[in-house]
Amino acid sequence: MKEISISTGPLQRKYGDEKALKIAKAAGFDAVDFNLEGYGMTDDCIYHASEDAFGTYFTSLKKKAEELGIRIGQTHGRCGTFAPEKDRCDFVRFVTERDLKATMYLGSPACVIHSISTMSWGIVPPEVMREENQKMFSEFIPLAEEYRVKISQETFGDAVADGVRVLDFFGDVHELKAQHEQLETSWKTLCMDTGHVNKATAFGIMPAEEAIRLLGKDITLTHLHDNNTFSDQHLPPKMGGTINWGNVFDAFDEIGYSGTYNFELALDYFGDTLEDAVIFLGKYLRKFVDGRGIV
Amino acid sequence: MKKIGLSMGVVCRNFGWERAMEICKKSGFDAIDFNLEEYNIGDEIYGGSEDAFLTHFTKIKEKAKELELEISQTHGRCRTYIPDDDKNREWFHQVAEKDLKATAVLGSPACVQHFINNTRWGMRSHEEMRAVSNEMFANIVPYAEKYKVKIALETFGAAKVKGARTRDFFADPYEMKRQFDAMDTTYKTFCVDTGHTHEAESFWVPPPEEVIRILGKDVTILHLHDNTGHWDDHLLPGMGDINWPGVFDALDEIGYSGVYNCELRLGFYGDMLEEALAFIGKYMRKFVDEHGKV
Numbered sequence: 001m002k003e004i005s006i007s008t009g010p011l012q013r014k015y016g017d018e019k020a021l022k023i024a025k026a027a028g029f030d031a032v033d034f035n036l037e038g039y040g041m042t043d044d045c046i047y048h049a050s051e052d053a054f055g056t057y058f059t060s061l062k063k064k065a066e067e068l069g070i071r072i073g074q075t076h077g078r079c080g081t082f083a084p085e086k087d088r089c090d091f092v093r094f095v096t097e098r099d100l101k102a103t104m105y106l107g108s109p110a111c112v113i114h115s116i117s118t119m120s121w122g123i124v125p126p127e128v129m130r131e132e133n134q135k136m137f138s139e140f141i142p143l144a145e146e147y148r149v150k151i152s153q154e155t156f157g158d159a160v161a162d163g164v165r166v167l168d169f170f171g172d173v174h175e176l177k178a179q180h181e182q183l184e185t186s187w188k189t190l191c192m193d194t195g196h197v198n199k200a201t202a203f204g205i206m207p208a209e210e211a212i213r214l215l216g217k218d219i220t221l222t223h224l225h226d227n228n229t230f231s232d233q234h235l236p237p238k239m240g241g242t243i244n245w246g247n248v249f250d251a252f253d254e255i256g257y258s259g260t261y262n263f264e265l266a267l268d269y270f271g272d273t274l275e276d277a278v279i280f281l282g283k284y285l286r287k288f289v290d291g292r293g294i295v
Numbered sequence: 296m297k298k299i300g301l302s303m304g305v306v307c308r309n310f311g312w313e314r315a316m317e318i319c320k321k322s323g324f325d326a327i328d329f330n331l332e333e334y335n336i337g338d339e340i341y342g343g344s345e346d347a348f349l350t351h352f353t354k355i356k357e358k359a360k361e362l363e364l365e366i367s368q369t370h371g372r373c374r375t376y377i378p379d380d381d382k383n384r385e386w387f388h389q390v391a392e393k394d395l396k397a398t399a400v401l402g403s404p405a406c407v408q409h410f411i412n413n414t415r416w417g418m419r420s421h422e423e424m425r426a427v428s429n430e431m432f433a434n435i436v437p438y439a440e441k442y443k444v445k446i447a448l449e450t451f452g453a454a455k456v457k458g459a460r461t462r463d464f465f466a467d468p469y470e471m472k473r474q475f476d477a478m479d480t481t482y483k484t485f486c487v488d489t490g491h492t493h494e495a496e497s498f499w500v501p502p503p504e505e506v507i508r509i510l511g512k513d514v515t516i517l518h519l520h521d522n523t524g525h526w527d528d529h530l531l532p533g534m535g536d537i538n539w540p541g542v543f544d545a546l547d548e549i550g551y552s553g554v555y556n557c558e559l560r561l562g563f564y565g566d567m568l569e570e571a572l573a574f575i576g577k578y579m580r581k582f583v584d585e586h587g588k589v
Contacts, residue, residue, distance in 0.1 A: 230525040233534075238563035240528035269533040271589030273578045280574040284567050295565035 002289050004028070005073050005262035006278070007223065009035035014274055021065050023275055027282030031073035031260045032065075033223075036102055036111070040095035047098045054098070058105030065106075072108040073260045074152070074191070074221045075099065081113060082136040083120035089136075096140055103149040110150035110221055112191050113140065115170040115179065118159035129169040130179065137183055144187040152221050153180060154191035155211060157199030157232060167203035171196065173211045180218060191221035193264070195232060198243050202229045208243055212251035219257060223264035224248075234266035236281060237288055238295070245293030261289045299323070299579045300367050300556030301572075302518065304330035309568055316358055318569055322576030326367035326554040328518075329355070329401060331394045336386060341393045348393075352400035359401075366403040367554040368447065368486070368516040369394065373409045376431045378416055387431070392438045399442035405516055407447040407486050408435065410465035410474070413454035424464045429477050439482035447484045447516055448475055450506060452491030452527055453498070462498030466491065468509040475513065485510045488518035488558070493537050494527050504541035511549050518558035529560035531575065532582055539587030555583045 006029045011020035017034075024032050040047040046057045065072050077099035082089045096113060103111040116133045137151065144151045155176060159168040170176045180190055192215065194208040201207055212219060226241025227233040235241050263285055270277040287295050301324045306315040312329075319327050334341045340351050359366050371394035377383045391408060398406040411428050413419075419427075432446065439446045448471055454463040465471055475483060487510065489503040496502055507514055519542075521535030522528040532539055557579055564571040581589045 228523065228526045228528060231523045233523060235530075235534070240522075240526075240530050240534075240560060266534075269589070270578070271533075271581070271585075273574075273581055273589050276574055276577055280570060283570060284564070287565075287567060295563065295567050 003030035003073075003260040004282075004285050004289050005031035005033055005260040006281070006285075007033040007035065007076065007262060007264035009037070009076065010267035010274065011278065012038060013268070017061055018064055021061070021068055021070055023278055025068045025070045027278045028286055029070065029282055031071040031262070033074045033076055033262050033264065034072045034106060034108065035076045036099045037076060037078060039102070040091075040098060047095065054101070055105055058102045062105060062107045071260075072106045073262060075103045075106060075108050075111045077111045077113040079114045080120070082116050082132060092136075093139065097143055100140070100143045100147045100149055100151070104147040108149065110152045110189050112152045112154050112221065112223075113137075115153045115156060115176065117156070117170070118161050118166060118168045121169075122161050123166070126169065126175075130175070133170070133179055134182060137179075141183065141185045141187065145185060148187070150187050150189040150220075152189045152191045154193045154221075154223060155197045155215075156193070157196035158203065167200055167205065171200040171203065171205060173197065173206060173214055177215055180215075189220045190215050190218045191223055192219045193223035193225075194243055194248060195223070195225040195227045195234060195241075195264075198227055198241070199229055199232060207247070209247035209251040212248065212255060212257075216255050219255065220259045222259065222262045224261060225264050225266075234264060236263065236265055236284065237293070245288075249292040261285075297583050298325035298365070298367070298554045299576070299583050300326035300328055300365075300554040301575075302328035302330065302370065302556060302558035304332065304370065305561040306568065306572070307333065312355055313358055316355075316362055316364055318572055320362045320364050322572040323580055324364070324576055326365040326556065327359070328368045328370055328556050328558065329366050329403065330370045331397055331406070332370060332372060334393065334397070336389050336393070341390065348397070349400060352397050356401050365554065366401045367556060369398045369401060369403050369406045371395075371406045371408040375409050376411050376427060388434055391435045395435070395438045395442045395444050395446070398444040403444065405445035405447045405484050405486075407449050407516070408432075409449060410451060410463075410471075412451065412465070413456050413461060413463050417456050418461070421464070425470070425473065428465070428474050432474065432478050436478055436480045436482065440480055443482065445482045445484040445515070446478070447486040449486040449518065450488045450492045450510075452488075452494035462495055462500065466495035466498065466500050468501065468506045472510065483513075484515045485513045486516040486518060487514050488520075489532075489537055489542060490518070490520040490522050490527055490529055490535075490558075493522055493524055493535070496524055502541070503537060504545040507542065507545035507549060507551075514546075514549060514551060515553050517553065517556045519555060520558050520560075529558060531559060531578065532557060532587070533589060539582075541587075543586040555579070
């Protein structure tokens with residue numbers, strides 16, 4: 001049976017880390033994508049504590065997950081990565097080291113780190129985007145190797161540059177593939193974000209199923225969600241989105257994908273009904289995955 | 296406490312009307328929007344005997360009464376007049392009469408009938424759109440008066456004309472008002488469809504909260520749903536970017552005392568529909584009680 005997973009960011013924000021794991025388990029998920037982006041933003045958080053405290057915190061979370069019988073299948077590091085501003089890069093360097101180490105303590109095999117984005121860089125020559133992205137990930141590779149966790153770029157979609165909606169540079173799946181291939185390490189993988197690719201189709205980029213085939217077996221992580229191609233709605237599949245999920249499942253089978261089917265959904269709007277929503281979604285998504293896109 | 300309602304077309308299709316009503320009740324809804332579009336001239340109810348017609352809708356009404364479920368509104372035709380087709384007009388008059396009669400038997404106060412739309416009519420002159428719409432509604436007003444139920448004019452959104460997305464003529468609330476005022480009857484009301492209006496915002500139609508204020512106290516029924524302004528997604532309120540607290544404020548300001556009825560896309564839940572509705576009922580109760588937040 002395929003394993004289902006949920007990105008727990010909204011649950012962590014509302015209920016804290018431990019309860020987020022408990023709810024995910026109670027909802028029937030086999031694994032979680034644990035969000036690390038909430039850490040590092042303030043001086044008093046665990047990312048700024050002693051090494052001991054840092055290690056203890058994430059090791060105890062790992063134990064909690066083990067007790068519950070839920071895997072931490074992937075983590076989510078930074079969405080906002082290197083930008084032309086030096087301060088921002090320094091911050092990203094600091095938190096990414098922590099993200100990768102936390103991923104190790106959590107016993108998770110990989111951490112998603114976004115490629116640099118047109119959103120931050122504006123429209124610059126392709127060479128600049130390629131070089132800056134390589135430069136950034138080259139800085140992270142030694143950390144990934146030291147902590148023995150994979151760094152994962154994810155497929156991108158569109159961006160807004162100078163007020164105009166454009167294709168994000170790495171929304172071009174060929175560019176992402178080339179970047180991935182140039183990273184000189186085996187501690188790397190790719191995360192297929194179906195919703196982002198679906199948005200990029202508005203700019204002539206291939207649909208999600210073709211992107212999966214192009215990136216092939218390097219995909220070991222997923223951010224599954226749906227949208228109407230206009231906004232990054234992070235909808236549960238089929239609830240108003242346009243992705244052809246039957247084709248997506250076929251493509252995953254073709255590349256021999258054996259990872260979890262992880263759903264990265266916008267859940268904050270459920271407010272105080274979030275726990276109920278996740279319990280329902282656990283059932284819905286199990287049926288959806290078992291039914292290969294049919295409920 | 297505000298009442299919550301559900302447009303239950305998909306629920307009826309999946310479970311049949313009786314079970315559909317039980318599920319709505321169990322899910323915590325106080326009211327339903329009963330879909331009449333499933334019926335058509337020639338079927339055994341709309342095309343059958345007077346007795347069969349009355350028996351069928353009376354049964355539904357009695358079931359609702361037994362469940363203490365209000366049938367707060369019905370949904371008539373989305374497909375109304377189409378150009379250059381006299382047979383269609385004749386069909387619409389017949390079916391709209393049945394819709395209004397069924398609404399009366401169901402004990403419901405109002406039945407939604409869509410405006411003519413640009414997707415079917417293309418880009419016509421304003422005068423022509425107004426004239427055709429006036430004629431269409433004038434032809435069915437006598438039925439509304441005969442059966443003492445209101446015809447509800449629903450706010451519109453975007454249309455597709457020759458492959459291009461454009462504003463539907465009757466998305467303009469002032470055009471709606473003009474049509475409303477032209478109807479020589481008291482058996483008329485407005486249905487604010489929040490999703491349609493939000494979809495029309497990219498064509499400079501005011502947001503739903505403003506449209507509610509423009510249409511004012513004649514708004515007595517609702518189709519609440521959400522989207523991101525691009526498509527008529529019929530999402531759960533809160534899943535798109537409608538300013539919901541603003542909508543609730545506006546409804547309060549006009550003294551709205553009707554049901555907070557949501558018209559959601561439900562087909563994709565498949566076998567999970569009953570469980571989905573149990574959650575949606577809870578969610579909508581909280582959403583409405585908390586004035587557009589949860």
